[in-house]
Amino acid sequence: MTRVVIVEDLLLLRDGLTRLFAANGFEVVAAVDSAPAFLEAVDELEPDVAIVDVRLPPTFSDEGLRAAIEARSRRPGLPVLILSQYVEQLYARELLSDGAGGVGYLLKERVGDLREFVEAVQRVADGGTAMDPEVIAQILSRRSQDTPLAELTPREREVLALMAEGRTNAAIGRHLFITEKAVSKHIASVFAKLGLPPSDDDHRRVLAVLAYLNARV
Amino acid sequence: MNAGSRQTQSRRVQAQRLMRLTGRFTVVLLTGAGTAALAWVVLLALILAVFPASIFTLGLAIVAVLVWLVRPLARLERCRVRWATGTATTESYAPLTGPLSARVRAVLTDPATWRDLAWLVLHMLVGVLGFLCLTLMAAGILNLLQPLLYAVTSGHTHVTFGFQVTSMARALISVPLGAALIIAGWWASRGVAAASVRLSAWLLAPSREAELEARVAQLTETRTETVDARAAELRRIERDLHDGTQARLVSLAISLGMAEEEIDRDPEAARRLIEEARATTGSALAELRSVVRGIYPPVLSERGLPAAIEALALSCAVPVDVDIALTERLPAPLESALYFMVAETLTNITRHSGATRAAVCLSRDDGLLRLVVRDDGRGGADPTRGSGLRGIERRLAAFDGHLSVTSPPGGPTELVAVLPFTS
Numbered sequence: 001m002t003r004v005v006i007v008e009d010l011l012l013l014r015d016g017l018t019r020l021f022a023a024n025g026f027e028v029v030a031a032v033d034s035a036p037a038f039l040e041a042v043d044e045l046e047p048d049v050a051i052v053d054v055r056l057p058p059t060f061s062d063e064g065l066r067a068a069i070e071a072r073s074r075r076p077g078l079p080v081l082i083l084s085q086y087v088e089q090l091y092a093r094e095l096l097s098d099g100a101g102g103v104g105y106l107l108k109e110r111v112g113d114l115r116e117f118v119e120a121v122q123r124v125a126d127g128g129t130a131m132d133p134e135v136i137a138q139i140l141s142r143r144s145q146d147t148p149l150a151e152l153t154p155r156e157r158e159v160l161a162l163m164a165e166g167r168t169n170a171a172i173g174r175h176l177f178i179t180e181k182a183v184s185k186h187i188a189s190v191f192a193k194l195g196l197p198p199s200d201d202d203h204r205r206v207l208a209v210l211a212y213l214n215a216r217v
Numbered sequence: 218m219n220a221g222s223r224q225t226q227s228r229r230v231q232a233q234r235l236m237r238l239t240g241r242f243t244v245v246l247l248t249g250a251g252t253a254a255l256a257w258v259v260l261l262a263l264i265l266a267v268f269p270a271s272i273f274t275l276g277l278a279i280v281a282v283l284v285w286l287v288r289p290l291a292r293l294e295r296c297r298v299r300w301a302t303g304t305a306t307t308e309s310y311a312p313l314t315g316p317l318s319a320r321v322r323a324v325l326t327d328p329a330t331w332r333d334l335a336w337l338v339l340h341m342l343v344g345v346l347g348f349l350c351l352t353l354m355a356a357g358i359l360n361l362l363q364p365l366l367y368a369v370t371s372g373h374t375h376v377t378f379g380f381q382v383t384s385m386a387r388a389l390i391s392v393p394l395g396a397a398l399i400i401a402g403w404w405a406s407r408g409v410a411a412a413s414v415r416l417s418a419w420l421l422a423p424s425r426e427a428e429l430e431a432r433v434a435q436l437t438e439t440r441t442e443t444v445d446a447r448a449a450e451l452r453r454i455e456r457d458l459h460d461g462t463q464a465r466l467v468s469l470a471i472s473l474g475m476a477e478e479e480i481d482r483d484p485e486a487a488r489r490l491i492e493e494a495r496a497t498t499g500s501a502l503a504e505l506r507s508v509v510r511g512i513y514p515p516v517l518s519e520r521g522l523p524a525a526i527e528a529l530a531l532s533c534a535v536p537v538d539v540d541i542a543l544t545e546r547l548p549a550p551l552e553s554a555l556y557f558m559v560a561e562t563l564t565n566i567t568r569h570s571g572a573t574r575a576a577v578c579l580s581r582d583d584g585l586l587r588l589v590v591r592d593d594g595r596g597g598a599d600p601t602r603g604s605g606l607r608g609i610e611r612r613l614a615a616f617d618g619h620l621s622v623t624s625p626p627g628g629p630t631e632l633v634a635v636l637p638f639t640s
Contacts, residue, residue, distance in 0.1 A: 010460060010464045012464055013464055013467055013471075016467070016468045016471040016472070017471070019471075019475070020471055020474070020475060023475060023478070024478075085459055085463045085467075108463070108467040108470075109467060111467060111470055111471050111474065112467075112469075112470025112471065112473060113474060114474035114475065114478055115478075117474070
């Protein structure tokens with residue numbers, strides 16, 4: 001059973017999340033309300049995945065994010081899913097910058113679509129990524145000219161965006177009405193254009209997403 | 218009422234006015250003589266201060282006289298000017314801080330110091346003129362009394378104002394002369410008194426430059442405060458939305474999502490979840506309403522300040538009397554500032570004062586808006602301690618208004634906000 005730590009300062013949401021996970025076959029090993037309590041829980045309970053609110057006391061700025069980065073430096077590769085009322089590309093990039101994967105960054109409202117949310121948590125726990133479509137939209141709204149992304153075809157970009165959301169090849173294929181084989185071909189082309197070294201596919205996916213997040217105007 | 222009696226009445230009013238003016242003028246004249254006499258003393262002190270030996274003690278002594286004698290005298294004269302003209306003359310000296318040498322330099326380089334000195338000398342000279350006028354009147358009185366004096370001293374010869382009284386006839390001639398002297402002295406002294414007041418008002422007021430500097434400094438300060446207040450306000454609103462409405466909507470999403478999952482498996486559980494969701498919608502809406510009220514109260518935008526204050530009074534736990542003499546709408550930012558001042562104050566009254574009754578009065582006259590909030594509670598409100606009162610002060614400062622708080626221990630408490638306003 002996947003063991004979850006929840007870090008959320010608002011009681012209402014902490015309870016809601018706890019119920020949600022309990023109802024969907026996760027084991028909530030701790031539900032805490034502050035960054036220090038979270039780091040302690042990570043050290044002692046060794047959870048499989050942490051669900052962290054960006055904003056935590058005392059300053060209610062980005063303590064959650066910083067605590068997550070700290071937790072991942074203590075336990076490299078610790079899967080972390082950040083929940084927030086709004087998303088910032090900058091934050092997503094910081095989270096992924098160690099290139100280790102197992103990172104999710106979702107708007108809190110995604111919690112409402114239970115099945116997708118649970119899938120996303122599971123994917124992150126398994127070392128994948130789950131970027132919010134909103135983050136992807138932020139990047140798409142920019143005109144990237146001088147980045148490797150500029151060389152991608154529109155279709156390759158679509159594939160990369162869906163990959164960043166954390167979808168599997170099969171899911172991407174379904175979404176774009178193309179075959180899984182065609183998806184693999186596009187992905188291989190993306191990897192090549194981004195100059196990613198040959199390594200296992202999962203790691204390359206993370207790096208591709210990171211390159212995507214790093215895209216500047 | 219007929220025309221005649223109206224005329225008598227207006228004559229009576231005129232006479233009263235004249236007496237008032239005469240009384241006022243006499244006081245202005247006499248106090249002017251007083252400050253002029255003191256000006257002589259101070260100038261003497263200044264001259265004496267030049268005597269100490271070294272340059273350093275010389276400077277120090279002069280500065281001491283300037284600060285401890287000239288300035289208080291100037292302050293006294295400003296009071297006189299205010300009393301005579303009804304308009305306040307503000308003082309603006311450079312602040313005296315830091316080591317002694319810095320203070321000495323501050324005094325000596327302050328243009329206000331030199332204006333003070335110029336005033337001291339000129340006021341003294343005007344004082345001499347005033348003294349001459351008084352002498353003229355005194356001589357006139359003496360002339361008026363000559364026949365009496367001549368009779369009492371049984372024919373002794375007197376010398377009065379360049380003319381010898383050697384007979385009753387001559388004594389009688391001196392009477393109209395005396396009257397003429399008194400009238401002349403009176404008119405001259407009027408001019409001198411008016412001139413002295415005008416002179417003081419001109420020299421003792423801050424120079425145009427100093428006035429503008431002070432205004433710029435004040436505007437800079439209030440602008441910073443306004444910007445800070447605005448930022449704090451936005452942060453509060455963001456926090457309210459984040460912790461309140463947004464959180465409730467997320468929780469709503471969770472409940473509905475879970476209900477969706479359960480609906481086939483366990484319809485009863487799903488129904489409970491949906492019920493929960495509905496309750497959450499209600500509280501989310503309530504929170505959103507209170508946030509909106511905190512930004513710009515709907516009743517204020519719909520009905521204006523008087524109704525909005527009525528609404529506040531109605532929802533206040535303490536009975537509040539409302540008296541608003543205001544017929545037109547004020548500019549929105551001003552309405553909002555006054556509204557929040559009333560809201561904040563009524564909250565304070567409910568929470569801390571233990572009052573059984575409160576009153577809110579808003580009036581407008583002479584280009585000033587006056588908002589008074591009063592309660593019969595236990596008093597002891599301290600504007601330097603409560604952040605609420607500080608907040609009100611900051612809001613008002615943005616409109617050049619200021620807040621005064623009277624709240625002795627044991628009460629009652631009265632807050633008065635005065636803002637300049639011309640429609």
